[in-house]
Amino acid sequence: MELWLDCRESKQFVDHYNFDRYLSYEPITGTETLICQNKSIQLNQEIIGSIVEVTGSNSQQDAKKMVGIVDWIVLEFENWSMIPIENLIAASQNTPTKIAAKIRHASEAQGAGFALETGVDAIIVENDKSIIEAALITKFQRTENKEKIELEDNNPDKKLEIVPHRIISIEDGGVGERYCIDLTTLLQDGEGLLIGSSASSLVIVHGETLESDYVPPRPFRVNAGPPHSYVLMANGATKYLSELESNDSVLICDVLGNTRVAQIGRLKIEKRPFLHIYWHNIFDKPSSMFLQQAETVRLIKSDGGLISITSLKQGDTILGWNDIGSRHIGQKIHSQVVER
Numbered sequence: 001m002e003l004w005l006d007c008r009e010s011k012q013f014v015d016h017y018n019f020d021r022y023l024s025y026e027p028i029t030g031t032e033t034l035i036c037q038n039k040s041i042q043l044n045q046e047i048i049g050s051i052v053e054v055t056g057s058n059s060q061q062d063a064k065k066m067v068g069i070v071d072w073i074v075l076e077f078e079n080w081s082m083i084p085i086e087n088l089i090a091a092s093q094n095t096p097t098k099i100a101a102k103i104r105h106a107s108e109a110q111g112a113g114f115a116l117e118t119g120v121d122a123i124i125v126e127n128d129k130s131i132i133e134a135a136l137i138t139k140f141q142r143t144e145n146k147e148k149i150e151l152e153d154n155n156p157d158k159k160l161e162i163v164p165h166r167i168i169s170i171e172d173g174g175v176g177e178r179y180c181i182d183l184t185t186l187l188q189d190g191e192g193l194l195i196g197s198s199a200s201s202l203v204i205v206h207g208e209t210l211e212s213d214y215v216p217p218r219p220f221r222v223n224a225g226p227p228h229s230y231v232l233m234a235n236g237a238t239k240y241l242s243e244l245e246s247n248d249s250v251l252i253c254d255v256l257g258n259t260r261v262a263q264i265g266r267l268k269i270e271k272r273p274f275l276h277i278y279w280h281n282i283f284d285k286p287s288s289m290f291l292q293q294a295e296t297v298r299l300i301k302s303d304g305g306l307i308s309i310t311s312l313k314q315g316d317t318i319l320g321w322n323d324i325g326s327r328h329i330g331q332k333i334h335s336q337v338v339e340r
Helices: 057-066 082-092 108-113 129-144
Strands: 002-006 021-024 033-037 040-043 046-054 072-077 098-102 122-125 163-183 191-198 201-206 221-225 230-232 238-240 249-254 259-280 286-292 298-300 306-308 317-322 326-328 331-333
Touching: 002 098, 002 129, 033 046, 046 057, 057 072, 057 082, 072 082, 082 098, 082 108, 108 122, 108 129, 122 129, 163 249, 163 286, 191 221, 191 317, 201 221, 201 230, 201 286, 221 286, 230 249, 298 317
Parallel strands: 002 021, 002 122, 021 033, 046 072, 072 098, 098 122
Antiparallel strands: 033 040, 040 046, 163 221, 163 259, 163 317, 191 201, 191 230, 191 249, 191 286, 201 298, 201 317, 230 238, 249 259, 259 286, 298 306, 326 331
């Protein structure tokens, strides 16, 4: 993490703090000065970033639109707010864009430096000793905690590691809104979508590809469960079922972990009874999901065979995928989140 000094209002400063960069309207001799012109930031006469004054959701969206386009997004606040910082950190992860935030009080340094346990890439301060020293302490702590979780690259072309999950209990799940995801492509036997109540432990819910004595197959459909459940998207992010829209891209997965991308054609939402199933994942941590209590809703057993949700029992093993790290608005982050 870098520490920048804002010299736009005053060039009077003591240089013994060893700032990484300086913000100014004109070059400061002997320093790496980022020149501010209107709302742009220039280095060596090249625009490398933009300054966004965050006042609400619209300005936050303006900042998000720049992610992946500029090297730096500088966030300034009239009224300090952590939520936009967290959202921009999440949006910029795995992109070339870095986030800098200006703080006006010493108490804001830790929040900016450790937002989502990742923190901004630079803290900007004015020439105030208490604020500078609080930012320096945060920078030192960030350097000490440099070990980072190596997150998987959720490239859709990459094969996922599919592993067994042991069922520990099955309970009545009451009645709620059930979402069916109807795709614009046909599913094959052994394929489905990765779904669950926790983004770190998802199981393959099989497509409705099989014949039944009571209803015809719907090989384009996955009976996915209630609105709070997560589904793995084509870009490696997750979404709540309630957030899905027509033409969203989801990731189809088979028993071997092979993946392909499909578009959502329609969502079908109806009141239905649920079963609540619990399992232990490969980290021996419990997780769960709700699925409609219906014979046509099937999971995949560890031997590759299919089993209806209504036939599932304690001790059975079903196939799924476990993620490392956490999620914020569907994006992978370097943070720890407990879901239960």
